[in-house]
Amino acid sequence: DAGVTQSPTHLIKTRGQQVTLRCSPKSGHDTVSWYQQALGQGPQFIFQYYEEEERQRGNFPDRFSGHQFPNYSSELNVNALLLGDSALYLCASSSAGTLDEQYFGPGTRLTVT
Amino acid sequence: QKEVEQNSGPLSVPEGAIASLNCTYSDRGSQSFFWYRQYSGKSPELIMFIYSNGDKEDGRFTAQLNKASQYVSLLIRDSQPSDSATYLCAVSPDSSYKLIFGSGTRLLVRP
Numbered sequence: 686d687a688g689v690t691q692s693p694t695h696l697i698k699t700r701g702q703q704v705t706l707r708c709s710p711k712s713g714h715d716t717v718s719w720y721q722q723a724l725g726q727g728p729q730f731i732f733q734y735y736e737e738e739e740r741q742r743g744n745f746p747d748r749f750s751g752h753q754f755p756n757y758s759s760e761l762n763v764n765a766l767l768l769g770d771s772a773l774y775l776c777a778s779s780s781a782g783t784l785d786e787q788y789f790g791p792g793t794r795l796t797v798t
Numbered sequence: 799q800k801e802v803e804q805n806s807g808p809l810s811v812p813e814g815a816i817a818s819l820n821c822t823y824s825d826r827g828s829q830s831f832f833w834y835r836q837y838s839g840k841s842p843e844l845i846m847f848i849y850s851n852g853d854k855e856d857g858r859f860t861a862q863l864n865k866a867s868q869y870v871s872l873l874i875r876d877s878q879p880s881d882s883a884t885y886l887c888a889v890s891p892d893s894s895y896k897l898i899f900g901s902g903t904r905l906l907v908r909p
Contacts, residue, residue, distance in 0.1 A: 716895075718895070718896070718897075720897075725901070726901050726902075727802070727886050727888070727899030727900050727901050727902055728842065728886075728897075728899050729899070730896040730897060730898070733895045733896065735895075740895055741894065741895045741896055743896060773841075775841055775842070784830055784832070784847075784890050784895070784897060785830075785847055786844070787832075787844065787897070788844060789834075789841040789842050789843070790841060791840070791841050792841045
């Protein structure tokens with residue numbers, strides 16, 4: 686049973702560039718949430734996708750956008766990268782309407798220089 | 799005031815002892831409460847969740863919830879060195895699909 690997978694594992698970008706991170710949910714899950722975790726902090730909710738639509742959004746600027754595909758996989762796009770965007774980006778999957786069994790992927794470590 | 803507060807630690811306990819991790823939250827309407835464990839350099843792993851006041855036990859772990867005091871705790875019995883990690887408390891506000899995390903408590907279990 687495949688768990689949540691994310692790619693790439695690590696990424697180094699320059700300020701002003703754009704980045705796309707990818708996530709495949711755990712088998713049987715149809716909902717994907719994205720979180721940003723800065724060093725020494727807890728994860729912060731970016732947004733959640735369900736039925737290919739953004740269902741809820743956290744306090745992140747419009748530079749952060751996403752997409753969910755018919756196979757439930759998801760992408761997180763960040764435009765005009767800032768140094769402060771350097772963080773671990775976590776994808777979590779669950780079944781619609783519940784957070785009980787929300788499982789995190791291994792994360793993508795983004796470094797902006 | 800932070801929405802979810804945890805003591806950053808480190809909390810140091812000897813092997814075999816009970817580790818007690820605490821968390822307070824500000825949104826009185828919160829309905830769901832979660833504990834995650836995160837090893838250094840890894841992603842969070844779900845330990846357990848609790849919805850109702852009282853205790854919920856799962857193996858060596860017990861979650862305790864007191865909604866009146868807006869307090870949730872995690873007890874780890876017979877602590878092992880492998881339990882050394884950061885423990886994240888997370889809360890889901892009412893009618894919300896998101897988790898709000900605390901900054902985590904670092905637990906160190908001494909052999």
